[in-house]
Amino acid sequence: MARGADDTTARNWFGDDGDAERQAHQRAGDDGSAGTAAGEAVQASVAPPHRSMALDETVILPRQPELGQRSHTPLYRPEDRVALLETAVIPRYRDEPDQPPTLSELAARYGLKPAGARPGVGEYLRELWRYREFIATYANGRIVAQFGQARLGRLWQVLTPLVNAGVYFLIFGLILGTSRNIDNFICYLCVGLFIFNYTQLTASTSVMSISGQIGLVRALQFPRASLPIAMSLMQLQNLLLSVVVLAGIVLVTGEPLSFEWLWLVPALALQSLFNLGLGLFLARLGAKIIDLRQLLPYILRTWMYASGVLYSVEMFTLHLPSWAAPIMHANPALVYIELARHALMEGIPMSSPFEKLWLMGGAWAAVALVLGFLYFWRGEPEYGRG
């Protein structure tokens, strides 16, 4: 510390940035001994004892520039430039009086606004509404592009769910012959599968909606929420086709056609709103954390196993402790699956009473949509950053 003691002369503090911490302690020590400010006295007591060795010496601290105020930063150096355009208004130094206005003043005078600033929620929603045609066209374009290289083209929109159902029928219906205490297990399975698939596909396409279209985002300025919204629309269209396939499966497996089926419409509407909110949330998360794309399939698979797709929902109450079952029952995917099963099938075990399912379904949709939208909107200026 011998060198330190030598250094504690007034002059040596100047321009010695690395010693800022030591200065602070020094100052606190001085003030503390004088008993001026209570806050600084506390700081002094925290300071290590060897710091106060130069207490009796006079220390003059360099004046620190205040935060937020730049000290004479030349915005433009005259020697950098050969010729001035005749009327260009470029201030030389901000702090000099009698100079032309600063650039920000000039901007304010002509009503120029900072580029890429985040609009308010209301303005953002209006802006999205103005871009509705773009959103619809983009969603449509992605549907066409989805199977663009396949020879059967958009026929795959119907074939994909059919093949999916066929695989599960083969394994669970023919090979394993499972019934798991449910009369029409194939139908039970397919409804769960198709409904979960809807949320799963929306999630996995939304997570890429920004990060996968970074070129589009960097090329054109439009409300970024258009992209995840278009992805949700695209999956909604895919769903409508798979619901037709599903209806066929339900009828073929022996469920009666009834007015109960109409409950499917509000159930899918609530699920779509939930998916949209989830998609917006994942779109921003996926734009920030690129690795999420790799991780998401595993998260989604775990979610599917927890959503009573492949087994009867009675398993929750049978095998889980009493405190855990209600948590599992609140799972949004399970809620929407149960609502659809209730609409399409007769005499199946339910995880929760009918009214409670609707309440949970509505709550999940509202919460996901509001939080997802706000979360995405807050990140609006960030999308496109390298």
Add this chain to the structure above:
Amino acid sequence: MAETTSARPTYSSGQTYTRVPTVIVEDLHVVYKVNAGVGAAASPVAALKRILTGGPVGTVREVHAVRGVSFVAYEGDAIGLIGSNGSGKSTLLRAIAGLIPPTSGTVYTKRQPSLLGVNAVLLNDLSGERNVVLGCLAMGMRKSEVTPRVAEIIEFSGINERGDFASLPMRTYSSGMAARLRFAIAAAKSHDVLLIDEALATGDAKFAKRSEQRVQELREGAGTVFLVSHDTSSIEAACERTIWLESGVIRMDGPTAEVLAAYQEFTESSGS
């Protein structure tokens, strides 16, 4: 053009300024975070080691592309941007377009500037026609405005000169064709501020002439045009003001002839 504002503002110096600024860039800094992601540093073992030792995540490197740029652009200006590779020209354009958030400093604009660059990616699996519609809608046009103009835009791009390419997916296009189509789409709308990134360099002489003409028309529509190009002759033809960027700093800003002369001197001296 200056008459768009009814009252001419008077500044403290007593001088009257008649030109209306459209873009004001104030002390702009842009720092890129680049995820290198390749090479030995990206091997799984290295990644695991970084996670365990709490080192910097990934192989992220920072690139300070634009360092304190300030200037004012006015209505009716056509400004050329020159500089050697990696001098920050394209980054500056993107920041003006609001596509890359500035690290510090501000870009003020009147309305949304549109960037029209060769890097702009549309949907490669869609046909040229659909991309025209999509691109126009993304620029905020209405469908009723777009539909009657599709044929005109495709005609301008000239992609149909060798057969019906407009109905083929864009992935079948040559890079020149795709660039011409992108330019045609962006030039379809009259922009307050149009940013062009080396678009004129793509395409043949015929297209270059057409686009030059279009840029001229857009300028007459009371807009401001920024043109980034390595080809000094296209800047000479289109712009009367030029900004020379070097390592993210404005080296010179003035009449095109003077700046280009200095720039040529610089490139020749550094080349030898």
